[in-house]
Amino acid sequence: MSAITTDTVELGLQITDETCCVPASGDKVLQFAEAELLAARFKALSDPNRLRILSIVSSSEELETCVCDLSEPLGLKQPTVSHHLKILVDAGILHREKRGVWAYFSVVPGALESLASSLLPKN
Amino acid sequence: MSAITTDTVELGLQITDETCCVPASGDKVLQFAEAELLAARFKALSDPNRLRILSIVSSSEELETCVCDLSEPLGLKQPTVSHHLKILVDAGILHREKRGVWAYFSVVPGALESLASSLLPKN
Numbered sequence: 001m002s003a004i005t006t007d008t009v010e011l012g013l014q015i016t017d018e019t020c021c022v023p024a025s026g027d028k029v030l031q032f033a034e035a036e037l038l039a040a041r042f043k044a045l046s047d048p049n050r051l052r053i054l055s056i057v058s059s060s061e062e063l064e065t066c067v068c069d070l071s072e073p074l075g076l077k078q079p080t081v082s083h084h085l086k087i088l089v090d091a092g093i094l095h096r097e098k099r100g101v102w103a104y105f106s107v108v109p110g111a112l113e114s115l116a117s118s119l120l121p122k123n
Numbered sequence: 124m125s126a127i128t129t130d131t132v133e134l135g136l137q138i139t140d141e142t143c144c145v146p147a148s149g150d151k152v153l154q155f156a157e158a159e160l161l162a163a164r165f166k167a168l169s170d171p172n173r174l175r176i177l178s179i180v181s182s183s184e185e186l187e188t189c190v191c192d193l194s195e196p197l198g199l200k201q202p203t204v205s206h207h208l209k210i211l212v213d214a215g216i217l218h219r220e221k222r223g224v225w226a227y228f229s230v231v232p233g234a235l236e237s238l239a240s241s242l243l244p245k246n
Binding site for chain 2 (some may be wrong): 029030032035036038039040042043045046047048049050051052054055056058073074112113115116117119120121
C-alpha cells in the first residue's frame with residue numbers, strides 16, 4: 001500500500017457476487033466528491049509537458065530535481081516550466097522544497113501508486 | 124501484460140545506474156509524441172462524471188452496460204451521458220457496440236491496466 005492512504009479513492013472496479021446482474025444503482029457508483037478528487041489529479045496529468053516533467057523528476061536517482069535542470073531537456077522557458085510544476089504540486093503529485101535560490105521537486109511518496117491503484121480492480 | 128500493448132507508453136520512472144547523478148538530459152525525457160498519447164487518455168479521466176461512468180461500466184458483472192442504465196444512477200440527462208461516453212470511447216478506454224436500439228459499453232481490455240502501469244516504476 002502506498003504511504004499516502006488518507007485520500008486514496010478507487011473506482012471500485014470489482015463488485016461482489018451479490019450484485020451480479022443487477023443494473024447499476026446509485027450506491028454502486030463512485031461518489032461525486034471522491035470522483036472530483038481523482039479527476040483533479042488526472043487533470044494534472046492531462047498535459048504532455050507535465051508528463052515529461054514527471055518523467056524527469058520521477059526518474060531522478062537523487063529523488064529530487066532542481067527547477068534549474070528542467071528547462072533545457074524539455075525545451076521550455078522557465079515560466080512555462082514553473083507554471084506546470086505548480087499544477088503538479090497543487091494536485092499533490094509533486095513536493096516543492098526551496099533551498100537557497102532554487103526550488104527542488106520530488107514525487108510525493110505514494111501519489112503515483114495511489115492513482116494507479118484507483119484504475120485497477122481491487123484485490 | 125495487457126491485451127493492448129502497441130501504444131503502451133511509460134513515464135520511465137526508473138533509470139539505470141549509468142545515469143546516476145547526471146542532470147536530466149533530453150534523451151531521458153518521455154518523448155513528446157508518447158506524452159501526448161498518454162495525456163489524451165488522462166484528459167478523458169479528468170472529469171468526475173466520466174470517472175463515475177467508468178466505475179459503473181468497469182464493475183458490471185456482465186462486462187458491459189447499456190447506455191439506458193446510466194442516466195438514473197448518475198443523475199444525468201441522456202445527452203450528457205452520451206457526451207461523456209463518446210470522450211471515453213475516443214480515448215480508447217471504452218468500447219461501444221450498438222445492438223438494436225441501444226448501445227452497450229465495455230472497458231477496452233487492458234486499457235486501464237496500461238494507463239496504471241505508465242504511472243508505476245518499470246520492473
